[in-house]
Amino acid sequence: MTDSRQCDVLIIGGGPGGTPAALALAAKGKRVILVEAGQGLGGTCLFEGCIPSKIFRETAARRRAAREMSAYGLMAKSDAPPPVDWNTVLARKEKILTMRSQAALAKARQIPGLEVIFGRARLTGPRQAVIETEDGALQVQFAKAIISTGSVPRALPIEGADLPGVLDSQGLVGLKEIPRSLTLIGGGPIGVEMAQIFSMLGTQVTLLEAAPRILGPADPVLAGLLQKRLEDDGITVLTGVGIEAIRQVEDELVVFLHHDGKGREVAAQRVAIAAGRVPNVEGLGLETTAIAHDAHGIKVNGHLETDEPGIFATGDVTGPPMFAHWATAQALAVAAHMLGMPAPFPKPEHNSAVIFSSPELGMAGLTEEAARAAGLDVAVAEYDYKVDARAQISLGGFGRLRIVHERASHRIVGIHALVEGASELMGEAALAVRLGLRLEDVAQAIHPHPTLTESFAFAARAALMQKGASGARPDGKN
Numbered sequence: 431m432t433d434s435r436q437c438d439v440l441i442i443g444g445g446p447g448g449t450p451a452a453l454a455l456a457a458k459g460k461r462v463i464l465v466e467a468g469q470g471l472g473g474t475c476l477f478e479g480c481i482p483s484k485i486f487r488e489t490a491a492r493r494r495a496a497r498e499m500s501a502y503g504l505m506a507k508s509d510a511p512p513p514v515d516w517n518t519v520l521a522r523k524e525k526i527l528t529m530r531s532q533a534a535l536a537k538a539r540q541i542p543g544l545e546v547i548f549g550r551a552r553l554t555g556p557r558q559a560v561i562e563t564e565d566g567a568l569q570v571q572f573a574k575a576i577i578s579t580g581s582v583p584r585a586l587p588i589e590g591a592d593l594p595g596v597l598d599s600q601g602l603v604g605l606k607e608i609p610r611s612l613t614l615i616g617g618g619p620i621g622v623e624m625a626q627i628f629s630m631l632g633t634q635v636t637l638l639e640a641a642p643r644i645l646g647p648a649d650p651v652l653a654g655l656l657q658k659r660l661e662d663d664g665i666t667v668l669t670g671v672g673i674e675a676i677r678q679v680e681d682e683l684v685v686f687l688h689h690d691g692k693g694r695e696v697a698a699q700r701v702a703i704a705a706g707r708v709p710n711v712e713g714l715g716l717e718t719t720a721i722a723h724d725a726h727g728i729k730v731n732g733h734l735e736t737d738e739p740g741i742f743a744t745g746d747v748t749g750p751p752m753f754a755h756w757a758t759a760q761a762l763a764v765a766a767h768m769l770g771m772p773a774p775f776p777k778p779e780h781n782s783a784v785i786f787s788s789p790e791l792g793m794a795g796l797t798e799e800a801a802r803a804a805g806l807d808v809a810v811a812e813y814d815y816k817v818d819a820r821a822q823i824s825l826g827g828f829g830r831l832r833i834v835h836e837r838a839s840h841r842i843v844g845i846h847a848l849v850e851g852a853s854e855l856m857g858e859a860a861l862a863v864r865l866g867l868r869l870e871d872v873a874q875a876i877h878p879h880p881t882l883t884e885s886f887a888f889a890a891r892a893a894l895m896q897k898g899a900s901g902a903r904p905d906g907k908n
């Protein structure tokens with residue numbers, strides 16, 4: 431006989447878009463069931479995305495830094511990069527993943543009213559679902575639900591995409607050995623991060639992008655500087671390519687493509703496709719409800735409620751932007767909304783993100799292009815990290831800061847930084863954008879020296895001086 435349960439809120443998916451909502455709702459006394467189909471709580475971010483890729487990056491970046499030791503006066507026996515013990519890297523990855531997933535589960539289990547069930551959920555109607563677990567099926571009646579089933583790698587409809595040895599991002603983070611050569615298809619954040627990681631680990635890397643430049647939605651000036659850095663580091667970057675097929679030729683995978691009007695072949699031991707991600711709605715039983723979805727994901731209104739009243743959706747399954755912190759911001763907003771607490775829902779123009787390239791590319795708010803497209807009259811305050819004390823000290827004197835602001839009011843609408851350490855600058859950047867701070871606010875805030883965050887004040891002051899502005903806010907509030 432099938433077991434059954436009732437709850438106030440059913441949450442499908444234990445990633446960054448599901449778990450925080452479950453914790454917040456249960457902490458306030460709701461009876462919550464959180465269902466997760468994977469190996470533990472954490473989602474793509476923990477098991478295949480943010481965390482494993484950054485663990486690999488840490489090893490890769492330290493290996494690269496070892497090459498520069500003598501520049502700091504540290505005389506190692508040789509400047510040759512140290513050999514990599516990949517098994518140690520994989521063991522370290524497993525340890526961190528297990529620790530984080532277990533900690534999340536322990537935290538969830540401490541909250542009465544929150545039941546975590548490992549299994550696959552499928553809606554069977556507007557207020558009911560079935561969960562397939564190892565022990566059999568479980569029927570659930572719910573008052574409300576949140577769908578947070580994430581996304582899956584986009585499959586490319588090209589010949590050979592399914593050959594053994596052709597990987598997606600999940601395959602890349604699961605590699606049991608470092609490939610000697612790798613062709614990466616897709617110059618988005620995942621493709622660029624992985625290209626640099628494996629290049630720093632000693633792999634010969636080619637990066638292929640269909641668009642005229644890598645990192646399409648990022649600030650074009652910074653993306654251009656980063657592309658040059660990739661090339662200087664020995665990565666072959668081909669943009670504007672059309673992929674025709676992938677074929678196994680002896681012991682190599684050959685990508686047949688056209689570039690600059692000519693046919694070309696790129697051979698490597700491995701090929702990885704990182705052509706974006708698509709919302710995961712397969713087998714969810716949406717057809718038993720009024721929930722609408724298309725290629726961009728589940729359709730939601732301004733409160734992230736689907737077309738089925740009482741059923742909400744958060745995170746990657748609602749389409750871009752696809753970031754862990756964005757999914758969590760949405761999850762917490764929906765939880766607050768369900769609890770009847772006034773909740774500002776996250777706005778894309780306030781989002782921040784980091785591409786963990788080398789150097790890192792951080793972004794908050796709008797690019798110059800996006801601001802103009804939104805009808806804003808903007809100017810850009812710039813700063814070159816070549817002259818920055820902190821960047822020079824850490825041999826990171828490369829990169830640029832760009833503060834996009836309204837020309838007349840000086841209100842900051844976007845901050846974009848390419849510099850090693852940009853990831854830690856984006857908190858201040860996100861706050862400036864979220865609060866609608868002006869150049870004057872940032873210029874007057876006393877930033878500690880020598881730090882990279884000073885760059886915000888330097889750029890703002892230089893722009894105000896150029897404008898002949900007094901440094902007082904145009905609205906008189908100082």
Ligand SMILES: Cc1cc2nc3c(=O)[nH]c(=O)nc-3n(C[C@H](O)[C@H](O)[C@H](O)COP(=O)(O)OP(=O)(O)OC[C@H]3O[C@@H](n4cnc5c(N)ncnc54)[C@H](O)[C@@H]3O)c2cc1C
Nearest residue numbers: 443445446447467473474475479551580745746752753754
């Ligand atoms: C290589 C890579 C690197 C990344 N790096 C970053 C980064 O540095 N920073 C960042 O912010 N983002 C990064 N991301 C993106 C980030 O991982 C996602 O945006 C984030 O995980 C989305 O959270 P989510 O909860 O919406 O979905 P997910 O994390 O995908 O979680 C969805 C969960 O739902 C479960 N599920 C699916 N269907 C069912 C079902 N029917 N029943 C029960 N459970 C189900 C899945 O098992 C999964 O655990 C990266 C992604 C990749 C692939």
